[in-house]
Amino acid sequence: MQYGLTDEQEMIVSTVRSFVENEIYPHENLVERTGEVPKEIADEIKRKTLELGFYACNFPESVGGAGLNHLEFALVERELGRGSMALNHFFGRPQNILMACEGEQKERYLMPAVRGERMDALAMTEPGAGSDVRGMKCAARRDGGDWVVNGTKHFISGADHADFIIVFVATGEDMTPKGPKKRITAFLVDRGTPGFTIRDGYKSVSHRGYKNMILEFDDCRLSDAQVLGEVDGGFDVMNTWLYATRITVATMCVGRARRVFDYALTYSAEREQFGQQIGKFQGVGFQIADMITDIDAADLLTLAAADRLDQGLPANREIASAKLFASEMLARVTDAAIQIHGGMGLMDDYPLERFWRDARVERIWDGTSEIQRHIISRDLLRPLGA
Amino acid sequence: MKVLVPVKRVIDYNVKVRVKADGSGVDLANVKMSMNPFDEIAVEEAIRLKEAGKAEEVVAVSIGVKQAQETLRTALAMGADRAILVVAADDVHTDIEPLAVAKILAKIVEEEQPGLVLAGKQAIDNDMNATGQMLSALLGWSQGTFASELGVEGDHAVVTREVDGGLQTIKVKMPAIITVDLRLNEPRYASLPNIMKAKKKPLDEKTAADYGVDVTPRLAIVKTAEPEARAAGEIVPDVDTLVAKLKEKGVV
Ligand SMILES: Cc1cc2nc3c(=O)[nH]c(=O)nc-3n(C[C@H](O)[C@H](O)[C@H](O)COP(=O)(O)OP(=O)(O)OC[C@H]3O[C@@H](n4cnc5c(N)ncnc54)[C@H](O)[C@@H]3O)c2cc1C
Ligand SMILES: Cc1cc2nc3c(=O)[nH]c(=O)nc-3n(C[C@H](O)[C@H](O)[C@H](O)COP(=O)(O)OP(=O)(O)OC[C@H]3O[C@@H](n4cnc5c(N)ncnc54)[C@H](O)[C@@H]3O)c2cc1C
Numbered sequence: 001m002q003y004g005l006t007d008e009q010e011m012i013v014s015t016v017r018s019f020v021e022n023e024i025y026p027h028e029n030l031v032e033r034t035g036e037v038p039k040e041i042a043d044e045i046k047r048k049t050l051e052l053g054f055y056a057c058n059f060p061e062s063v064g065g066a067g068l069n070h071l072e073f074a075l076v077e078r079e080l081g082r083g084s085m086a087l088n089h090f091f092g093r094p095q096n097i098l099m100a101c102e103g104e105q106k107e108r109y110l111m112p113a114v115r116g117e118r119m120d121a122l123a124m125t126e127p128g129a130g131s132d133v134r135g136m137k138c139a140a141r142r143d144g145g146d147w148v149v150n151g152t153k154h155f156i157s158g159a160d161h162a163d164f165i166i167v168f169v170a171t172g173e174d175m176t177p178k179g180p181k182k183r184i185t186a187f188l189v190d191r192g193t194p195g196f197t198i199r200d201g202y203k204s205v206s207h208r209g210y211k212n213m214i215l216e217f218d219d220c221r222l223s224d225a226q227v228l229g230e231v232d233g234g235f236d237v238m239n240t241w242l243y244a245t246r247i248t249v250a251t252m253c254v255g256r257a258r259r260v261f262d263y264a265l266t267y268s269a270e271r272e273q274f275g276q277q278i279g280k281f282q283g284v285g286f287q288i289a290d291m292i293t294d295i296d297a298a299d300l301l302t303l304a305a306a307d308r309l310d311q312g313l314p315a316n317r318e319i320a321s322a323k324l325f326a327s328e329m330l331a332r333v334t335d336a337a338i339q340i341h342g343g344m345g346l347m348d349d350y351p352l353e354r355f356w357r358d359a360r361v362e363r364i365w366d367g368t369s370e371i372q373r374h375i376i377s378r379d380l381l382r383p384l385g386a
Numbered sequence: 387m388k389v390l391v392p393v394k395r396v397i398d399y400n401v402k403v404r405v406k407a408d409g410s411g412v413d414l415a416n417v418k419m420s421m422n423p424f425d426e427i428a429v430e431e432a433i434r435l436k437e438a439g440k441a442e443e444v445v446a447v448s449i450g451v452k453q454a455q456e457t458l459r460t461a462l463a464m465g466a467d468r469a470i471l472v473v474a475a476d477d478v479h480t481d482i483e484p485l486a487v488a489k490i491l492a493k494i495v496e497e498e499q500p501g502l503v504l505a506g507k508q509a510i511d512n513d514m515n516a517t518g519q520m521l522s523a524l525l526g527w528s529q530g531t532f533a534s535e536l537g538v539e540g541d542h543a544v545v546t547r548e549v550d551g552g553l554q555t556i557k558v559k560m561p562a563i564i565t566v567d568l569r570l571n572e573p574r575y576a577s578l579p580n581i582m583k584a585k586k587k588p589l590d591e592k593t594a595a596d597y598g599v600d601v602t603p604r605l606a607i608v609k610t611a612e613p614e615a616r617a618a619g620e621i622v623p624d625v626d627t628l629v630a631k632l633k634e635k636g637v638v
Contacts, residue, residue, distance in 0.1 A: 011576055
């Protein structure tokens with residue numbers, strides 16, 4: 001791994017940083033207050049992102065993306081992480097899993113997603129199946145040459161704006177020595193398909209305006225042309241393409257933590273109590289020291305994991321460590337920033353209470369901290385037979 | 387027509403400037419540096435002239451330390467076609483004075499023969515507001531300073547200038563030097579494809595000696611000091627009290 005960025009990478013960072021500061025920050029209070037992103041603002045962010053060639057920059061040049069590698073994409077998302085998730089959703093980054101599209105699926109889903117004409121969302125979680133994805137009840141049965149789907153998905157981010165959704169559904173069950181094991185298939189489901197409804201989900205304390213939705217399938221009929229990857233191959237496409245999305249969480253936590261840190265640093269240098277700047281008290285100064293150390297460590301861990309992917313090295317454990325550490329780091333850093341601001345830290349005159357609330361979900365989605373620890377420990381212990 | 391755009395690497399406008407303990411200047415070590423914002427506006431205008439079919443080539447020039455290369459890459463990523471770096475100092479704290487910069491630019495203009503030099507009205511570090519004017523004098527070219535609007539018509543440029551009393555519109559014969567003001571345009575972000583292309587665009591590296599210009603400073607800095615801290619304000623209960631206070635202080 002090379003420490004230090006190339007000129008291009010520096011420019012990518014500074015461009016996305018300016019974009020977030022100028023195009024995202026000014027709308028954050030509105031989104032926070034109303035819990036919505038007005039359509040004009042969403043369209044404007046999308047249009048500008050397309051113009052700048054950053055839309056779908058995670059996709060290869062062969063399909064019209066910018067062909068950034070994992071490290072470069074992590075840098076883009078790190079800077080995006082500074083801004084509101086609800087708003088930067090429109091700085092579109094479709095799911096990489098769409099690269100599994102075959103034949104005419106490419107023109108129906110992949111290319112329009114890359115061009116910003118159609119937005120996607122991804123649905124695995126169900127009320128009864130969160131960490132235990134395989135425990136899903138949403139199921140498809142064969143009927144003639146078609147599939148008929150019944151079941152419910154919840155917590156589906158971005159489904160409110162999605163034109164189609166990648167949905168994981170049980171398509172059978174095998175008996176194994178450890179008991180029955182579900183076979184899973186991924187489907188591409190268009191909004192408006194009969195028997196498929198998208199409705200409002202729960203109100204979340206984190207990331208207001210970035211909605212989670214409930215999907216309902218009631219005898220929803222899908223054809224084989226809607227299958228993404230192979231029938232019963234859902235786990236294969238998941239493992240091939242969703243592996244890296246935890247880097248998104250990790251790197252966004254780092255970006256947001258840096259934004260929070262700047263508030264804490266400035267306040268420590270400006271706020272005076274007992275006749276001096278509070279940063280001069282060791283109790284505050286040492287918190288600043290711990291915060292930046294924590295942030296830098298998470299940053300390096302995350303970029304190193306992304307770099308392993310670029311080198312084609314196994315990275316499952318490293319990505320889990322980055323997601324685990326960065327999301328827990330953000331919790332510590334947002335908490336410390338509020339502490340340094342005293343009572344004012346809790347008031348919505350500052351965005352700190354928002355960052356603190358937003359930080360909470362990062363330890364839960366895309367695999368809870370416990371699941372990441374499970375992945376890390378199993379990766380190390382399984383080879384030893386433990 | 388070719389457009390030449392001089393760009394300066396300066397302390398980023400967001401950075402809180404710190405005066406060095408010995409008062410010899412401002413601390414620039416480990417500080418974020420960026421393109422002078424007025425120069426960014428000049429680059430943007432040059433690219434727009436090219437997009438409008440009024441210019442064929444945009445050449446960015448920077449004179450200073452080697453690190454100014456980054457500033458030139460930014461200009462290239464915005465859309466300039468090629469760049470010339472004139473290394474004239476080793477220490478990031480060395481500032482090349484306007485006259486030396488103008489002399490080097492004059493030599494480059496002789497070589498490049500641009501139809502227009504588009505420069506920032508001033509650099510935000512020293513606020514000299516002199517380079518464009520000096521270059522105009524050295525070349526004997528027309529100048530239009532503080533441009534808030536620019537039109538190119540045949541061999542003339544029509545420049546709207548921001549002057550004290552309001553706006554003044556002048557017509558100058560080209561080749562000319564135009565220095566740009568804040569309201570001329572809003573510079574674009576570098577697009578991702580242009581960022582990726584910037585590295586492949588030519589960047590020539592020269593030295594001040596190549597142009598036979600002596601860059602030894604002629605000005606001596608006596609002292610650099612922080613501006614006096616602003617006294618705390620006072621909150622008044624109503625307009626009447628405000629007016630009374632203002633009268634008391636002799637302001638109204
Ligand atoms: C705002 C939001 C948006 C989301 N967006 C999406 C989306 O777009 N698409 C999607 O598919 N999902 C989405 N999710 C779902 C998210 O991925 C799940 O919340 C997450 O996987 C955890 O599942 P769960 O909430 O059901 O918790 P559970 O799995 O029920 O976990 C409850 C607790 O038990 C612990 N636990 C579970 N199993 C183990 C174990 N084996 N060992 C130790 N501890 C364990 C967990 O760590 C946790 O502390 C979203 C969630 C949220 C909150
Ligand atoms: C919801 C709410 C209700 C309140 N209600 C009341 C009320 O009814 N009446 C009332 O009088 N007050 C009230 N307060 C004020 C509360 O007591 C203060 O917020 C608290 O004393 C901290 O002061 P501060 O917020 O000004 O923070 P500061 O004193 O400015 O502290 C900022 C940071 O500097 C640190 N710090 C300061 N001095 C030192 C030091 N010497 N060494 C190390 N670290 C230091 C602090 O620990 C903190 O991390 C309320 C506050 C809140 C948030």
